[in-house]
Structures are given as structure tokens and as C-alpha cells.
Amino acid sequence: MSHKVLLPSLNFSQVIELPLGKITIGMTSEAVNDPEAFPEGAPTVTIPASQNDLYFFIFSDPKNKVLPIRIQPVNIDNEILKIGETMWFNFSERDLAAKLGKAKMAIKAKKRAISKPPLTKSGYYLAQFVYKEDGGSQYLPIMKKSWWFDEYSKNIGFIIDTGARMPKIYTFRDRRWAKPKTDL
Structure with missing residues (x-):
């Protein structure tokens, strides 16, 4: 078929x-x-x-x-992968670490990891990412931003080398588990 x-x-x-x-x-x-x-x-x-x-x-x-x-x-x-969590895929050659609201995550180069929900309810949280240069011992900042957390989503995150100094980070929200709004 x-x-x-x-x-x-x-x-x-x-x-x-x-x-x-x-x-x-x-x-x-x-x-x-x-x-x-x-x-x-x-x-x-x-x-x-x-x-x-x-x-x-x-x-x-x-x-x-x-x-x-x-x-x-x-x-x-x-x-x-539970609702609210993010499954991360690090396609870069660098180790990364992140503080995502109340959750912490570390991911080795070319590996995957799952981060816990950053909050208990939907809302904005601070996402901070750092990376380690090849052979380096100290972490360098990638970004520090306010991100939206949806308590009803499963999330996928990608860390990708683009030829630039720092890797790019992409996230995608899958809302198939979202509850319909009843207060309209």
C-alpha cells in the first residue's frame, strides 16, 4: 500500500x-x-x-x-519520551550542557539525551546553552533566551554544526496530546 x-x-x-x-x-x-x-x-x-x-x-x-x-x-x-520532556539529538562534534528552567541537561557529541520538563505548568522559562570546543576543558556560551514550555507537548531538539563557530539549536513541539480549551 x-x-x-x-x-x-x-x-x-x-x-x-x-x-x-x-x-x-x-x-x-x-x-x-x-x-x-x-x-x-x-x-x-x-x-x-x-x-x-x-x-x-x-x-x-x-x-x-x-x-x-x-x-x-x-x-x-x-x-x-513523556509529555513535557524533550528528546535531544546532538549531531554536532561538541559536548553541550544546558539549564532549561528548573531542569539541567548534558549531552555528548553525536549522542542523544532526554531533558525533563523545565516547569510544572505551561509558561516561559530561561534556556541557557553552553558548549565545549574540540579538546577544550571549559564551556563557552551559545545562547540565553526565554522559551515557551507547553505542558501538553512532546518536544524534539536538534543540535547541528553549520560550519560556524557555534552549533545551531532547533526545537519542535508535537502537540498531539494537547487538551482542547473549554473556556471559549
Whole structure:
């Protein structure tokens, strides 16, 4: 079964309901309705039956001659990533640390980590990030900003080298768990 998905840059696609059980997902540039006709070598990933809620990250993969991408599944089931938490992916070559409201987080280069909610209720909090230069022993500031915390969201954060002196930090809020407002 084919399903067309729009992949916006630096954002979530629409939510897609997948069938229960172990499944294999593949990507092609054209629709494929017969599994026997799926192009050999096209990017695929198998999802175990035990995973119910996940993201698929799509990365460039010039080695794949059929479609130059790689699919990386990320399990965000509630026992892995709780509502209010942020799952961080450090794609940079630097170690980072952060004070996020009342929470602290440290993440090594090329690793992932989960930070606890910065507040108990939705509101603004102070986000402070520092990084360590290659081979350095002291942390240097990246940024200090006021960020919004949504108590009903799961969050994804990316730390990316861009060729500049400091890495860039991006966060995305997934509000599928938000409660509807009743006071309108």
C-alpha cells in the first residue's frame, strides 16, 4: 500500500496511522502499490510490533543510488519520551550542557539525551546553552533566551554544526496530546 507524504523542511509531516504489528516501511519517489514491485535497494526500515508511537527522521544518504535518503525511526512511546520532556539529538562534534528552567541537561557529541520538563505548568522559562570546543576543558556560551514550555507537548531538539563557530539549536513541539480549551 502506498501513502504519499509531504516532507516539509525542518518541521513535522502530517501524522500517519500505521497498522498494528511488525511492519516494514520503504520510501520511493513514485507510488508502489504492489509490494513485489518495490525497488530493490530503496530505503526501508522495519518497525517492531512493540513500538506504537514514533517519528521517522529522513537524512541524506548519497550512497543509496535508488533514492539518496536514509530512514531513522525514533521511538517516542510514553515509556521512552513523556509529555513535557524533550528528546535531544546532538549531531554536532561538541559536548553541550544546558539549564532549561528548573531542569539541567548534558549531552555528548553525536549522542542523544532526554531533558525533563523545565516547569510544572505551561509558561516561559530561561534556556541557557553552553558548549565545549574540540579538546577544550571549559564551556563557552551559545545562547540565553526565554522559551515557551507547553505542558501538553512532546518536544524534539536538534543540535547541528553549520560550519560556524557555534552549533545551531532547533526545537519542535508535537502537540498531539494537547487538551482542547473549554473556556471559549
